[in-house]
Amino acid sequence: MNAMDPTEVFRQEANELFEVLEGALLDLGQRPDDRELVDSAFRALHTIKGSGAMFGFDKVASFTHEFETAFDRVRKGEIKPTQELISVALAAKDYIRALIEDPQSTDDIIGEAILDDLRRFVSSDQPAAPLEAIAEVPPPAPADSKQAGWHLYLEFESHILRNGSNPLDLLEDLCKLGPCFVVPVTDGIPFLDEMEPEDCYLKWDVKLHAACGKDAIDDVFMFVSDEMKLTLSPLEQVEAPAPMPLFQLLDEEPAPETEIPAPVLEAVAAPVAAQPVAKAESKSESKPEPKHEAKPEPKPEAKRDERGIATVRVQAERLDELMDRVGELVIAQARLSQLAASGSDLSIKIIAEEIERLASSLRDTTMGARMVPIGSLFGRFRRLVHDLSRDLSKPVEFVTSGEDTELDKTMIECLADPLVHLIRNAIDHGIEDTATRAANGKTEQGRIELAAVHSGAQVLVTVKDNGGGLNTARIRAKAEEQGLIAAGAVLSDHEIHQFLFHPGFSTAQTISALSGRGVGMDVVKRTIENMRGSIDLTTRPGQGTTVTLRLPLTLAIIEGLLIRVGEGRYIIPLSAVEECVELTAEDERSRGRNFLNVRGNLVPFLRLRQLLTASGSPDKHQKTIIISTGETRVGLVADQIIGNHQTVIKSLSKLHSDVTIFSGATILGDGTAALILDVAQLVTLAQSKVEKQHISEAA
Amino acid sequence: MSSDVTEPKWSLRLPADCSIAAIRSVYDLIREAFGRQDRLEIDCSSVDKADVTSIQLLLSTAKTGEAQGRPVVLTSFSQSLRNTLRRAGFASDAMIDQHFPQKKDGT
Numbered sequence: 007m008n009a010m011d012p013t014e015v016f017r018q019e020a021n022e023l024f025e026v027l028e029g030a031l032l033d034l035g036q037r038p039d040d041r042e043l044v045d046s047a048f049r050a051l052h053t054i055k056g057s058g059a060m061f062g063f064d065k066v067a068s069f070t071h072e073f074e075t076a077f078d079r080v081r082k083g084e085i086k087p088t089q090e091l092i093s094v095a096l097a098a099k100d101y102i103r104a105l106i107e108d109p110q111s112t113d114d115i116i117g118e119a120i121l122d123d124l125r126r127f128v129s130s131d132q133p134a135a136p137l138e139a140i141a142e143v144p145p146p147a148p149a150d151s152k153q154a155g156w157h158l159y160l161e162f163e164s165h166i167l168r169n170g171s172n173p174l175d176l177l178e179d180l181c182k183l184g185p186c187f188v189v190p191v192t193d194g195i196p197f198l199d200e201m202e203p204e205d206c207y208l209k210w211d212v213k214l215h216a217a218c219g220k221d222a223i224d225d226v227f228m229f230v231s232d233e234m235k236l237t238l239s240p241l242e243q244v245e246a247p248a249p250m251p252l253f254q255l256l257d258e259e260p261a262p263e264t265e266i267p268a269p270v271l272e273a274v275a276a277p278v279a280a281q282p283v284a285k286a287e288s289k290s291e292s293k294p295e296p297k298h299e300a301k302p303e304p305k306p307e308a309k310r311d312e313r314g315i316a317t318v319r320v321q322a323e324r325l326d327e328l329m330d331r332v333g334e335l336v337i338a339q340a341r342l343s344q345l346a347a348s349g350s351d352l353s354i355k356i357i358a359e360e361i362e363r364l365a366s367s368l369r370d371t372t373m374g375a376r377m378v379p380i381g382s383l384f385g386r387f388r389r390l391v392h393d394l395s396r397d398l399s400k401p402v403e404f405v406t407s408g409e410d411t412e413l414d415k416t417m418i419e420c421l422a423d424p425l426v427h428l429i430r431n432a433i434d435h436g437i438e439d440t441a442t443r444a445a446n447g448k449t450e451q452g453r454i455e456l457a458a459v460h461s462g463a464q465v466l467v468t469v470k471d472n473g474g475g476l477n478t479a480r481i482r483a484k485a486e487e488q489g490l491i492a493a494g495a496v497l498s499d500h501e502i503h504q505f506l507f508h509p510g511f512s513t514a515q516t517i518s519a520l521s522g523r524g525v526g527m528d529v530v531k532r533t534i535e536n537m538r539g540s541i542d543l544t545t546r547p548g549q550g551t552t553v554t555l556r557l558p559l560t561l562a563i564i565e566g567l568l569i570r571v572g573e574g575r576y577i578i579p580l581s582a583v584e585e586c587v588e589l590t591a592e593d594e595r596s597r598g599r600n601f602l603n604v605r606g607n608l609v610p611f612l613r614l615r616q617l618l619t620a621s622g623s624p625d626k627h628q629k630t631i632i633i634s635t636g637e638t639r640v641g642l643v644a645d646q647i648i649g650n651h652q653t654v655i656k657s658l659s660k661l662h663s664d665v666t667i668f669s670g671a672t673i674l675g676d677g678t679a680a681l682i683l684d685v686a687q688l689v690t691l692a693q694s695k696v697e698k699q700h701i702s703e704a705a
Numbered sequence: 706m707s708s709d710v711t712e713p714k715w716s717l718r719l720p721a722d723c724s725i726a727a728i729r730s731v732y733d734l735i736r737e738a739f740g741r742q743d744r745l746e747i748d749c750s751s752v753d754k755a756d757v758t759s760i761q762l763l764l765s766t767a768k769t770g771e772a773q774g775r776p777v778v779l780t781s782f783s784q785s786l787r788n789t790l791r792r793a794g795f796a797s798d799a800m801i802d803q804h805f806p807q808k809k810d811g812t
Contacts, residue, residue, distance in 0.1 A: 167725050173757055174792045188794035192804065195761055198739065198769040203732040204725055207761050210794060 016061040018319070020106050023050045025385050027099050032388045035092045044081050047095075048074065049228055054102065066105045069117055073098050076124040082221070091127045093396070096389070098124060155184065155215040156223060159237040164205040166233050177210065179226045184216020213241060322415060325376050332365075332372045333563060333654040337673050339365040340652065344675030366652060369563050378418050380458045380467070381409025386422065387429055391454060394433045400440065401451040402433055408458035413465055417557055420537050421467070424530040428469040428553050429454060431527070436473030436551055446548065448472070461556075464539075464581075470552040476545040478502055484511065496701050503543045507531040538655075538669040540686050556686060566653035566672070567631065568680065570646040572620025575680040577653050577672055578642065582633045582685045586647055589628040602630060602641050611641030612692050617667070620645075635686045642688070653682060667691060716780075718748040723759040723786075731759075735766055743775050750781035755789040767806055779805050 027050040030043045037043060051074050058066035077095065079085045087095075098120045104112045158180075162173055177188055191209040201207075214223070220238065227236055339361050346358035384406045391404040413421075437443075437452035444450060455470040478499050485491050485505045505511050509528040534541045539557040558564070558579075566577035587604060589611075601608045611630055614620070625645040632641050655670040662668070669684035717738045723731050738745055747766070752759070763779060770777030782790075782801075795801050 167757060174789070177794070178792060188796070190794040192764055195764045195768055197772060198732075198736055198765050201732070201762070201765050203728040203758055203762055206757060207765075208757055208793065 013061055015319070016057055016063070017106055019057060020054055020103075023054050024099060024103055025382070026050045027054075028096065028389055029385050031092050031095050031099065032392055034087045035089055035392070038087045041083070044087070045224070045228070045231065048077075048081055049231070051077075052228060058106070063106060065109065066102055069098075069105060069121070070102055072121050073102070073124065076121060088127070091124075094120065094123045094127055096392075155213065155217065155241040156220075157239045157241050158210075158212040158214060158223065159235075160210040160212065161235040161237075162206045162209075162230070163233040164202070164207070166230060167206050168204050169233070171230050171233070173206065173208070173210070176226055176230070177212070180212060180214060180223070183218050183222055183226070184214055186215070187213040215241070320375075325372075325415070328372055329376065329563075332369050336365050336369060336563060336652045336654050340673075340675035341677070342675075369652065373414070373563065376415050377412040378415045379409060380411045380413050380418060380421075380465070381406075383418050383422060383425070384409055384456055384458075387425060387456060390426060390429060391433065394430065398433060400433060400437050402437060403451050403453045405453065405455045406457065407455070411458040411460060411465055413458075413557065417465075417537060420533060421555075421557070424533050424555070425456070425467070425469065427527065427530050429456070432469055432471040432473065432551070432553075436471035436475075438474050442474075446474075465557045467555040467557065468552055469555075470550060472550040475547040475549055475551055476503060476506075476543070477547075478545075481505055496704075498697060498701070501697075503545070506543065507541070535666070538684065540690070564653045564655060564682075566651045566682065568648040568651040568674070569614075569629075569631065569642075569644040570648060571614045571618050571644050572622050574618065574620065575648070575674065575678070576614075576618075576644075577651060577680050577682040578631060578633065578685060579653075579682070580650065582635060584632045584634050584639065587630050587632065587641075589630050589643055602632075604632065604641075609639050609641050611643055612688065613643045615643070615645070617688070617692070633685050635689050638689055640685075640689050640692075642683075642685075651680075655682060716746040716748055718750070719752050721751050722754045723752050723762075724754040724756045725758045727754075728758040728762060732762055735762065739766075739769070739775070744778075745770065745775065746778045746780060748780050749786050750783055752783045752786045755783075755786045757793065759786065760790060760793055760795075763805055767804070770806075777806055779807050782807070 027047055030047040030050065034040065034043045034047070051070055055067050055070040055074065058064075058070060073095075080087050080091070085091075101112065101117055101120055105117075160173070160176075162171075166173070177186075180186055181188070189211045191211055194207040194209060195201075196207065223236075223238065224231070227234060339358075343358045343362055346355045349355075388404055388406075391402055394400075395402040432454050433452070437454070438446070438448075440450045443452065453472045455468070457466075457468045457470070459466050482491075482497070482502050482505075485502065485508075486493050488511065490505055490508060490511075491497065506527050507530075511528070531541050534555055534557070537557055539555055542554045542556070543551065544554070545551040565580040567580050567583050569576050569578060585604075587602070589602075600611055600613075602611050603609075609632060615624055628643050628645060629647050630641040630643050631647065632639060634640075651672075651674070653672045656672060657670055658665070658668060666687045667684055668681045669687075670682045671679050672682060674680050717734060719731060720727065720734075735745075735747070745766075747763075749763075767777055767779075769775075782805075787801075790801055795804060801807075
């Protein structure tokens with residue numbers, strides 16, 4: 007076991023916090039009145055500061071402290087976070103990141119300049135907009151008011167203890183603010199059979215007798231505010247003396263009747279109703295204080311992220327190593343299964359089946375451990391859009407959806423650069439300037455949508471803009487000019503748009519810092535195809551362009567359908583298979599039409615023997631595997647369907663990189679190789695052939 | 706508690722670590738003991754790591770025993786467990802008595 011360097015752990019954690027901080031700051035730009043966003047940014051800053059000091063990043067701790075201090079007026083609701091302030095705050099965030107990642111590259115003067123800017127913005131006397139959350143909670147108690155303190159009701163999320171949070175520490179911190187009367191509420195404790203011992207069931211009713219502000223209480227629960235419900239109401243001033251501190255209470259004489267809070271009775275009555283209540287019983291007729299339920303919630307229930315429950319940080323390379331081992335195990339298991347099938351020893355067959363089941367389950371578990379929500383990637387682009395929008399003076403609304411869609415972590419890593427290219431292109435070339443948009447009757451603000459959605463065994467990632475759309479005529483003219491097509495050649499729009507993926511192809515009239523050099527789209531396409539994915543463009547003049555990336559869920563192991571075509575064996579990803587039917591004599595006779603009648607629906611089919619130029623004579627009873635790719639259903643005619651096969655994907659050599667219809671190869675149980683069919687490419691190839699045939703017929 | 710706590714038949718000594726790190730095994734121990742015995746005495750003298758989960762487990766054990774009419778008695782609370790109880794708001798012996806059925810001579 008090689009333990010991770012604690013500094014590296016801090017860096018990784020800081021990166022996650024930077025994402026949270028950046029997200030909150032960018033959202034604040036859109037929703038400056040959202041108090042929760044300010045709190046979220048502060049929590050991230052506070053953690054960076056604390057952890058930084060702990061791990062010896064003193065400069066980080068000190069700068070972050072100054073950042074916090076300067077930003078405090080925003081937190082207090084005294085000033086509104088303007089776009090300028092957000093920009094400076096983002097620069098401050100970048101500076102902290104640099105201090106952590108590459109301290110040598112930073113300069114104190116830059117840090118001071120950022121802090122000066124920050125201080126200048128926050129010291130301006132701009133009027134503060136009332137924050138939503140503030141309106142929903144009682145105002146902080148002034149020191150001279152009649153308010154005696156706060157009545158709190160604490161209810162934590164069930165998983166809070168698993169996260170390492172300790173409510174008892176929080177209660178202790180709360181008690182530091184002043185005399186505290188803490189009563190545990192035990193009515194949520196379940197019976198043993200219904201209990202999850204690591205869950206939190208206790209709640210607390212607390213009376214804090216201190217003239218502190220709400221902010222001081224919020225500070226105590228700053229790090230768990232997303233994972234708890236805190237109901238807060240002011241305590242009215244009473245003539246009786248304040249209750250005794252927690253540890254003395256009830257050890258002494260009973261307090262006067264009016265002092266006895268209802269929650270004490272709730273607490274003791276719930277679990278031990280049958281037993282006489284010694285000291286509290288005498289107080290049972292006391293007038294209960296208004297219940298916390300009657301008070302309004304202090305703030306809307308925060309978004310809860312359940313993904314972080316009981317997580318363990320594992321180095322990515324260990325996951326890769328595990329996946330490799332599982333791959334080898336699956337291949338060995340296939341060999342064992344084959345051996346067992348060829349023999350007659352029943353006990354070996356039983357063991358082989360058991361190992362097959364275990365290997366399959368281990369494969370699924372391992373792959374599950376590698377899946378990461380794509381939202382972790384999407385978050386990065388918000389800053390990109392923000393900065394491009396500012397630099398190009400094109401107001402752009404950035405909308406994301408499907409952040410919870412999960413993809414193999416390797417895919418996520420590979421996807422970052424292509425998406426940067428696509429988003430840059432969309433803003434630089436797609437979205438028109440405000441004057442043009444206004445002239446075309448569009449809103450001044452452009453819109454970029456980044457979405458992810460599952461589609462069978464694929465994930466579709468789309469980048470959609472509502473700009474001017476592709477100029478097909480200009481692309482064609484440029485292609486002719488570069489000699490890529492002959493003048494006047496007959497091509498479909500789809501084919502013309504494919505030139506955008508040609509190396510060095512650009513229709514931009516000017517080269518900017520962002521795009522226009524013709525470098526990018528070909529790299530995007532190659533990267534996506536290396537991931538066994540595909541890229542597709544659709545455009546509507548004046549309305550915008552949508553780029554769709556189709557990606558497999560994983561790059562490691564798939565469930566496949568093993569088939570035989572001639573003497574060769576091939577794998578079709580099982581996720582693409584809808585059903586298998588026999589090719590009837592009637593279908594056989596339909597040569598030239600190539601359509602199957604599947605329960606009344608006509609489905610086109612491709613003869614794999616022809617496509618793969620198989621030798622030998624075809625089997626008498628050919629089988630058709632109906633597959634779906636995107637919106638298309640196609641039949642693939644093979645000689646034999648051998649059965650399911652856990653397919654460990656091995657990449658093809660560079661020599662075979664041009665053979666697009668195969669996405670890889672695998673090793674079968676007998677040690678021979680089988681090629682994996684890329685069904686999407688296969689269908690595209692066939693469609694392209696048909697399209698060309700139609701065009702030539704029309705010509 | 707209305708249960709008869711005078712004649713427990715079987716005693717279970719809680720391990721030193723009853724914190725969240727080990728609470729699952731403590732939970733299993735108690736459930737196993739519950740499955741075998743009509744009456745259960747739980748010796749808390751060795752507990753030196755306790756937290757919210759320990760308190761909850763003891764409360765649940767008491768509640769379950771109460772509901773099933775199977776007496777549960779807790780004995781010899783360690784100082785560490787008492788401290789944790791106090792931090793959680795079970796601030797006095799009286800309050801602890803009310804929630805946790807104890808054999809007085811054993812505490």
